[in-house]
Amino acid sequence: MRSILIPVSTKLKQSGTNGWNISNQKRKEASNLDDISADIKFPPDPPSKELIQKIIHGFSQAQITSIIEEGSCAVCGILCPCSKLTLLTNYKEKLHLLSDNGRVVTRRERKTKSDPVMVIPGPILNFRSDMICPKCAQSLDKNKPPELALANGLWIGDMPTELQNLTLAEQLLIARVRHNRCVVRVSSGMHKMRANAVMFANPTPTIY
Numbered sequence: 071m072r073s074i075l076i077p078v079s080t081k082l083k084q085s086g087t088n089g090w091n092i093s094n095q096k097r098k099e100a101s102n103l104d105d106i107s108a109d110i111k112f113p114p115d116p117p118s119k120e121l122i123q124k125i126i127h128g129f130s131q132a133q134i135t136s137i138i139e140e141g142s143c144a145v146c147g148i149l150c151p152c153s154k155l156t157l158l159t160n161y162k163e164k165l166h167l168l169s170d171n172g173r174v175v176t177r178r179e180r181k182t183k184s185d186p187v188m189v190i191p192g193p194i195l196n197f198r199s200d201m202i203c204p205k206c207a208q209s210l211d212k213n214k215p216p217e218l219a220l221a222n223g224l225w226i227g228d229m230p231t232e233l234q235n236l237t238l239a240e241q242l243l244i245a246r247v248r249h250n251r252c253v254v255r256v257s258s259g260m261h262k263m264r265a266n267a268v269m270f271a272n273p274t275p276t277i278y
């Protein structure tokens with residue numbers, strides 16, 4: 071044991087520019103536990119009135135309604151903090167990007183069986199909102215239809231009240247399709263890799 075340990079420690083002391091030695095020194099300076107432990111009093115003093123006031127002020131500032139309130143995007147229908155939404159009227163000239171291009175994406179509500187099947191004319195939007203989210207705005211700025219735009223075949227119309235705010239279990243129960251996705255995590259860089267998605271039709275007649 072002695073013959074192995076002694077030469078290693080001597081070499082490190084002599085070579086001040088050794089890579090391992092430098093990183094070790096830096097690590098020691100960064101942690102510097104000996105110096106810190108001398109200054110720290112334990113147990114520490116209770117927080118000062120100023121610190122408590124600062125923490126409460128910061129918390130209440132982060133809870134302001136205008137910061138946490140969400141509104142829906144007229145283009146994609148996704149909820150987004152109201153503070154980040156901008157007016158859709160600023161993008162009036164770009165609304166042609168949100169047309170159906172001859173595809174049947176929307177459907178006008180029919181009151182009787184004899185009513186004809188018709189699409190809703192004009193750009194495909196969530197008419198309950200007049201705001202646009204930053205992602206959709208960015209796409210329209212580049213003259214590209216947003217990937218998650220309702221015009222991209224994602225329009226489903228107004229959601230019935232009974233189907234709003236469902237729990238996860240209720241959502242799974244009414245889903246027409248159950249799906250499975252394979253996600254692979256790579257340890258270096260924490261990247262995700264998505265493989266194939268498997269979908270099966272739910273036995274809806276059996277459930278109801």
Ligand SMILES: [Zn+2]
Pocket residue numbers: 143144145146147148202203204205206207
């Ligand atoms: Zn959007």
